[in-house]
Amino acid sequence: MATNTDFRPNSGFCGICVRVMKWVPVLFILCVVIWSYYVYVVQLCILTVEPYFEKIVYLLIYHVLFVIFMWSYWQTIFTPLGLVPKKFKLPNDEIEKLRRASTEHSRRMVIEAFAQNLTIYNRTENGGFRYCDKCQHIKPDRAHHCSVCGVCVLKMDHHCPWVNNCVSFTNYKFFVLFLGYSFLYCLFIVLTTLHYFILSWKHLQGEFEGSGRLHIIFLFFVAVMFAISLVCLFCYHCYLVSHNRSTLETFRAPIFMTGPDKNGFSLGKYNNFREVFGDQKSLWFLPIFSRYLFTSTFFSYLKVLKWYILYWIII
Ligand SMILES: [Zn+2]
Ligand SMILES: [Zn+2]
Structure with missing residues (x-):
């Protein structure tokens, strides 16, 4: 069905x-x-x-x-695409309330009541939380709905036909x-x-x-x-x-509580670079995802292993 x-x-x-x-x-x-x-x-x-x-x-x-x-x-x-976590998805009873809402104000009240416990900084032009009618969830910061993939994608940059995938967070x-x-x-x-x-x-x-x-x-x-x-x-x-800007954010500046700010996510040049390429300098220029915890954990294990082997060689 x-x-x-x-x-x-x-x-x-x-x-x-x-x-x-x-x-x-x-x-x-x-x-x-x-x-x-x-x-x-x-x-x-x-x-x-x-x-x-x-x-x-x-x-x-x-x-x-x-x-x-x-x-x-x-x-x-x-x-794989970075999809919106389940905690952003409206439960069925909230969706039903949204469906019954007759005015824009009552609709906004339903969304705001649900989203108040979520950490979200991006807003709509009216100052409300961004909601995707198709996926039926609150949109996290920088997430956008891709009409080609048919889902909301985390930190969406653009959909690229040459890779048949959304260029996004992952x-x-x-x-x-x-x-x-x-x-x-x-x-x-x-x-x-x-x-x-x-x-x-x-x-x-x-x-x-x-x-x-x-x-x-x-x-x-x-x-x-x-x-x-x-x-x-x-x-x-x-x-x-x-x-620290996506292609979509270049065309339309992200809106915050204080208004639109195209540099709203910028952390300084070096930190912006690290946000995409990670902390492990040895992985910066290799096509390996370098922002997961397990990657750094894996490499710290390798470092420990290296000292362990050296110790046994010396002994
Ligand atoms: Zn969506
Ligand atoms: Zn897409």
């Missing part, structure tokens, strides 16, 4: 088609990446580059960038790393194919011939195009991280 929150086209043929179509941009990106891998590794490094040392260095750096870039992409896509770090590493990946391709691109441009076909030549020329153009768009997006998100 369908519930009130079951409003997405999840079932039936249409639902399946919609879900399949949402993966098309991700499949497109994957096809481009697989093609770029083939051209760079096979056509450029194996068949074109002649100096052995250059070949090995290119392949080594390329694979490091490739692995970390794909790892970040994977984490951005498959990290995967924002991975998304920023994905932008940074994919830019480095494209930049590396541009710099290392530039020489061969110029050779082909000057019609020096003796250097390398056939379809591989066209592949490399095309790879150069594609990498330049992606690098330009990625660096713009990456710089924009670095700016957002440094100001």
